[in-house]
Amino acid sequence: MKNIVLEAKNLSFEYPGDEDTKPVSALRDVSFAIEEGSFTAILGHNGSGKSTLAKLLCMIYQPTAGQILLNGRDMTAEGITEKDIMDARREIGMVFQNPDNQIVATVVEEDVAFGCENLGIPSAEIRRRVDEALEIVGMRKYARHAPHKLSGGQKQRVAIAGTIAMKRKIIIFDESTAMLDPLGRKEVMDTILRLNKEDGITVLIITHYMNEAAMADRVIVMNEGKILTDGTPGEVFSQPEPLWEVGLDVPQTTEILYKLKKDGYDVPLDVFEPEQCARIIAQALERGRS
Amino acid sequence: MKSDIAFGQYCEGDSLLHRLDPRAKIVLAVLYIVVIFLAESVASFGLLLLFSAGLVAVSGISPRIVLGSMKALTFIIIFTAVINIFWMQGETLLFALGPVEVYLEGIVNAVLIVLRIMLLLICTSMFLTYTTTPIALTDGIEQLLAPLNRIHVPVHEFAMMMSIALRFIPTLIEETEKIMNAQKARGADFTEGNLLQRAKALIPILVPLFVSAFRRADELATAMECRCYTGGAGRTRMSVLRYDWKDFAAIGTVVLLGAAVVVLNILVPGIGLAM
Numbered sequence: 001m002k003n004i005v006l007e008a009k010n011l012s013f014e015y016p017g018d019e020d021t022k023p024v025s026a027l028r029d030v031s032f033a034i035e036e037g038s039f040t041a042i043l044g045h046n047g048s049g050k051s052t053l054a055k056l057l058c059m060i061y062q063p064t065a066g067q068i069l070l071n072g073r074d075m076t077a078e079g080i081t082e083k084d085i086m087d088a089r090r091e092i093g094m095v096f097q098n099p100d101n102q103i104v105a106t107v108v109e110e111d112v113a114f115g116c117e118n119l120g121i122p123s124a125e126i127r128r129r130v131d132e133a134l135e136i137v138g139m140r141k142y143a144r145h146a147p148h149k150l151s152g153g154q155k156q157r158v159a160i161a162g163t164i165a166m167k168r169k170i171i172i173f174d175e176s177t178a179m180l181d182p183l184g185r186k187e188v189m190d191t192i193l194r195l196n197k198e199d200g201i202t203v204l205i206i207t208h209y210m211n212e213a214a215m216a217d218r219v220i221v222m223n224e225g226k227i228l229t230d231g232t233p234g235e236v237f238s239q240p241e242p243l244w245e246v247g248l249d250v251p252q253t254t255e256i257l258y259k260l261k262k263d264g265y266d267v268p269l270d271v272f273e274p275e276q277c278a279r280i281i282a283q284a285l286e287r288g289r290s
Numbered sequence: 291m292k293s294d295i296a297f298g299q300y301c302e303g304d305s306l307l308h309r310l311d312p313r314a315k316i317v318l319a320v321l322y323i324v325v326i327f328l329a330e331s332v333a334s335f336g337l338l339l340l341f342s343a344g345l346v347a348v349s350g351i352s353p354r355i356v357l358g359s360m361k362a363l364t365f366i367i368i369f370t371a372v373i374n375i376f377w378m379q380g381e382t383l384l385f386a387l388g389p390v391e392v393y394l395e396g397i398v399n400a401v402l403i404v405l406r407i408m409l410l411l412i413c414t415s416m417f418l419t420y421t422t423t424p425i426a427l428t429d430g431i432e433q434l435l436a437p438l439n440r441i442h443v444p445v446h447e448f449a450m451m452m453s454i455a456l457r458f459i460p461t462l463i464e465e466t467e468k469i470m471n472a473q474k475a476r477g478a479d480f481t482e483g484n485l486l487q488r489a490k491a492l493i494p495i496l497v498p499l500f501v502s503a504f505r506r507a508d509e510l511a512t513a514m515e516c517r518c519y520t521g522g523a524g525r526t527r528m529s530v531l532r533y534d535w536k537d538f539a540a541i542g543t544v545v546l547l548g549a550a551v552v553v554l555n556i557l558v559p560g561i562g563l564a565m
Contacts, residue, residue: 058516060512086520093516096509096512096513098509100506101506102510103457104454104457104513104517105425105453105457106425106453106457107425109528110425110529113527113528114514115517115518116526116528117526117527118517118518118519118525120524120525121526122526123527123529123530126528148457148460148461148464166518
């Protein structure tokens with residue numbers, strides 16, 4: 001059993017209402033535990049509470065009820081100060097949806113350095129970490145560029161570099177690919193996968209793209225503030241009915257395989273790679289119905 | 291790209307002036323302004339003119355750009371020149387048109403004052419805007435004013451605001467263009483009508499622009515907080531500014547120039563500014 005680094009226990013959250021509106025419940029009794037070095041996708045459509053969940057995990061919002069445990073420490077307990085939260089943010093970072101609204105500096109490398117500067121790390125060490133981080137996300141040659149001239153995917157990679165330069169162990173991506181074109185989306189997903197597989201960083205992605213979720217080790221599907229299903233992509237997507245019921249899709253590969261299986265072909269459901277899927281379908285069609 | 295305009299003042303380069311420490315350049319600009327105000331005689335103005343031409347040459351920036359920037363001052367230049375020529379009384383009367391008398395001193399005075407205005411513009415643009423990036427300038431100001439922190443002036447916070455403003459200028463310009471296009475697509479017209487009508491046509495641009503700017507500010511604040519930003523206290527910097535011999539040499543040169551100007555004022559008085 002691997003180390004649990006981040007845990008949500010019976011988490012609930014309400015957006016406070018004002019005079020005319022009632023409080024809106026965004027999360028109800030959500031519990032899960034994230035293992036060290038794992039890659040989890042939190043899936044759900046708009047209003048399912050997935051972004052609220054991300055903000056709670058980053059301690060931007062305070063939960064109305066329930067606990068968040070970071071490395072076993074209850075971050076919602078009484079007596080947790082601003083400083084404790086700042087210390088926790090050395091461990092856990094977030095990359096947001098809009099690349100423009102999270103870049104602070106007018107030069108790429110200065111922006112990557114921003115977080116480290118806030119931590120009070122000595123200049124020479126910051127320099128080393130910034131170069132390393134830019135290398136990891138493949139943006140070294142853009143170090144002296146102005147961020148507003150980069151593409152969306154490149155900007156997101158700069159934001160990722162800023163968070164890995166702080167040597168964070170857990171990174172939450174809050175729909176970080178939603179505003180990008182397909183090419184930028186691929187750039188960012190490749191970077192995220194590499195961080196997870198090669199550098200052992202624990203990754204949580206919040207997304208509504210099925211094929212991104214299929215890349216994860218584990219998928220948590222959210223609907224109306226609750227966890228609908230939780231399991232490996234194979235487990236979750238091989239039961240497409242509950243997902244369809246709440247208006248979510250499954251990856252196209254799964255959809256085809258599922259329909260074939262229903263028609264009596266003998267095919268597995270947990271294949272997400274298009275080429276491989278095509279081969280399986282071809283073989284199945286040759287064999288004919290069982 | 292239109293969004294380059296915001297940084298258009300800065301001319302990329304690698305000259306001695308570009309490489310000076312931004313703090314040194316701010317000090318230099320202030321010193322040089324003092325020197326310009328010290329100059330009184332034709333001879334000392336001549337020296338300053340030569341020195342300024344030297345600055346332009348060293349910076350590697352085309353003189354045409356520098357002279358071009360004077361256009362903005364045309365009105366002020368003409369206005370001061372006219373006032374000085376017609377209102378100044380002197381000893382050598384050149385000619386008189388009815389009640390208006392023009393003296394030689396008046397003309398000299400006008401020329402020197404116009405020169406002074408031009409020198410002021412050249413020096414601030416050579417030391418600051420043309421050769422220093424806005425962000426380096428902000429850093430320089432922040433560090434020069436750092437001692438004010440002790441009397442609780444939030445120097446770091448002001449510098450942070452400045453640099454964020456600079457960072458978002460291109461983003462907001464892009465956004466304005468997007469909104470304008472969106473409004474044009476719905477039939478808005480920004481080019482016709484009288485002044486009032488045109489001003490009114492801007493409202494549908496400004497409102498969404500402001501709303502979006504506030505939303506951006508909110509998101510940016512969250513993002514900064516997530517990156518452990520808690521203000522200036524306990525912060526370090528990746529690139530630390532360091533003075534080296536070039537900076538001291540440059541400051542020394544301008545101090546010497548000031549001394550030379552004072553000496554010239556006394557040795558070669560001639561006709562000069564009557565102030």
